[in-house]
Amino acid sequence: MVFLKVAPMKGVMGFGKKGKLSPRFEILKRIGKVAYELALPPTLVGVHNMFYVSMMRKYISDPSHVLNYEPLKIKDNLTYEEVPIQILDRKDQVLCTKPISLVKVLWKNHTMEEASWEREDEMKSNYL
Template sequence: MKFGKKGKLAPRFIGPFEILEKVGAVTYRLALSPSLSEVHNVFHVSMLRKYHPNPSHVLQWEPLELRIDMSFKETPIQILYHQVRQLRSKAVPLVKVLWRYHDLEEATWEHKEEMKAMYPNLFYP
């Protein structure tokens, strides 16, 4: 299930959740966990992603720490790569950040100076 966005083209998914019923032509009602009881349980098909079962796949679901306004704070786990993107007149230092509750494929490129200011513990002294 898609649960908001952070930046361009950075989908965020949580789940899997069981589909209880088809409500309309393109909407489904899901069986959400009790921690998501404040979230409306009917979703458009574009917000869902198909789960491909694999007998050897064990799901490890981490509950999200939701605030009262049904949002949560993204926290980075580690810096994966450093890169300097060369533009015409300047160089832009970037870092690839792995975020909590997300897979390696969902890591994002962020400005190094902004990340260093917000999360100095991720950088070596």
């Protein structure tokens, strides 16, 4: 069993969680020296199931270890849209002479540490 390291993307993501280790997967077989074939769930049928060693992290089995896995609503093109849940903080940043209003946004399926600073006007236009 291994965790799969997924690359973070802004806005729309491929699968898994942003900047996180996605749920553990079982290794089916070794392909060459540095690649493995993984058993992916049926929801990820369109994702190629071979991954390099650099994308995997070892999973050490522990009976007390409980994984919180919330299935994502993945579209046909294997993407999903991030949705803001809450505004945590506000600040104004001055660039030259122009002030820009920023808000710290907590995104769905992310922790507080992954909250990001976004422009307030863009957030209002994209998410009412």
